[in-house]
Amino acid sequence: MDAESGADPVRAPRILLGVSGGIAAYKAAELVRALVREGAEVQCILTRRAEQFVTPLALATLSGRPVARTEFGDEPAPTILHIDLVRWADALVVAPATGNVLARFARGLADDLLSTVYLAFDGPVVVAPAMNPRMWDHEETRENVARLGRRGVTVVPPGEGFLACGDEGAGRLVPLEEIVAEALAAARRSSSLDGMHVVVSAGPTYEPIDPARFVGNRSSGRMGFAIAAAARARGAQVTLVHGPVALAPPWGVETVPVRTAGEMRAAMRQAARAARVVVMAAAVADHRPAAAAERKISRREPYTLDLVPNPDILAELTAARRAGQVIVGFAAETHDVVERAQAKKKRKGCDLLLANDVSTPGSGFEAEDNRVTLIDERGRAEPWPLMSKRQVAERLLDRVERLLARGEGP
Ligand SMILES: Cc1cc2nc3c(=O)[nH]c(=O)nc-3n(C[C@H](O)[C@H](O)[C@H](O)COP(=O)(O)O)c2cc1C
Structure with missing residues (x-):
């Protein structure tokens, strides 16, 4: 294993292929063949309803592995099947994904093998929904899809056309080549930053005025937390330095809580020393009170707040950049x-910069979604569409990986 590039040149990508009970399940056999042809190892999981549309025997024969069908396995066994499956896999791909599967994933239900595997899996997930256009357009389905997108699930939306049910509209399973491409990309992504040290800053800083008050800003920390979670899911060793936020730390990430810009500066300088990638997503206060009062300032006292500029952490990090480091x-x-x-x-002097228009409602500070413009390594502006913060994070890491692969930035 090459710890810096994350690439393992020998091992085949391992894909868990979930097949649920829609009419397009008959295409799963062809999908297994296509994935195997591309060099993947495929382990199929069939829902009970999917067995009405495609036989376990067909999928077992084509994948070369027994099909997993229930949480408890076909035989009493000393191991726990869903845990064995998630430990083995690089990516979970569900094609076709029924409206029911999308709803169960979105709500975190774990009442069959496929949904239990989804809940236990922290790697990349791809779903390719297929259903009647009215089911696809239903508000519940829309909400479920949006929710999954926010959690970093890649949703390959269905295509338009005539469907098996006789209706016309959006709901057809996309061509299998698209699913294969997404599946292989997801499997690669699961280890694309393997072992690499990634440092992310997130959230606001609070600059004390007196023991009770501070100067702060509206940053929620969601963008930086999403980047930390996405980097961890790609196999990175992540340090997340964050100001005061109301978010649960992402699983498997080392967190360093700080309050002030001064504390963030010290923590970032320390963490960035050994890092290959540094992402400065925190909204550090530009100014701080010249002196914090030791006692609470009373309303009765006339008071003027004097502010002084804070250190420019990003500029300091780029000035101290170590060879090979990419800074965002x-x-x-x-x-x-x-x-x-x-x-x-x-x-x-950073390599990439993401610009937020924080005056747009539904994007930027405090929002779930973000519309950003990437300023790339050559200074060109690339506007990205409105996406969930996790999707922005994934796209940003793709660009970081491109720089790492080219040996640029450093
Ligand atoms: C003939 C037939 C075709 C169906 N096709 C679809 C479909 O394409 N997409 C879908 O979401 N549900 C479809 N359904 C409904 C699902 O089978 C049903 O919601 C089931 O509960 C899904 O179970 P599963 O998600 O556990 O596999 C179909 C049902 C029948 C009887």
């Missing part, structure tokens, strides 16, 4: 977003 900055802007972000990237 963020910019929260309210006007002239692209011009200001391009100038900021140049000034700070």
Whole structure:
């Protein structure tokens, strides 16, 4: 195993293929063949309803492995099947995914083998829904799909056309080549940052005015937390330095809680020393009170708040950059977003910069979603569509990996 590139040149990608009970399940046999042809090892999981549409024997023969059908296995066994399966797999792919499967995944139910595996699996998940257009357009399905997207599940949306039920519209399983490509990309992603040290900062900083009050900002920390979770899911060893937030730490990530810009600066400098990738997603306060009062300032006293600039952590990190390190900055802007972000990237010397327009409702601070513009390594602006913060994180890490592979930035 090459610890820096994350690539294991020998081992075949291992894919758990969940097949649920829609009419398109008959295509699962062809999908298994296509994945095996591409060099993947495939372990099928069939829901009880899927067995009405495709036989376990067909999938077992084509995959070369017995099909997993219930949480308890076909024989009493000393091991726990769903845990064995998730430990083995690089990616979980569900094709076709019924409306029912999307709902169970979105709500975290674990009442059959496939949904239990989903809940126990922390690697990349791809779902390819197929169903009647009215089911696909139903508000519940829409909400479930959005929810899964927010958690980092890749949803390959169905195509349009005539369906087996006689209706026409969106609901057909996409061509199998698309599912194969997503499945292989997901399996690769599960170890693409294997063993690499990634440091992420997140959230606001609070600069004390007195023991009771502070100067802060509206950053929720969600963007940085999403990047930390996505990097961890790609096999990275992640340190997350974060200001005061109301979020649960992502699984498997080392967290360093801080309060002030000064504390964040010290923690980031320390953590970045050994890091290959540094993402400065925190909204560090630009200014702090010149001096914090030791006692609570009373309403009766006239009071003027004097502010002094905080250190520029991103600029300091790029100035101290070690060879091979890729550094990503963020910019929260309210006007002239692209011009200001391009100038900021140049000034700070980072490799990539993501600019947020924090004046747009439903995007940026406190929101679940984000519409960002990437300023790439050459300073070109690339607007990305509105996406969940996890999707932004995945796309950003794809770009970081491209720089790492080219040996650029460093
Ligand atoms: C003939 C037939 C075809 C069906 N096709 C679909 C389909 O394409 N997509 C879907 O979401 N549900 C479809 N259903 C409904 C599902 O089988 C049903 O929701 C079932 O509970 C799904 O179970 P599972 O998700 O555990 O496999 C179909 C049902 C029948 C009887």
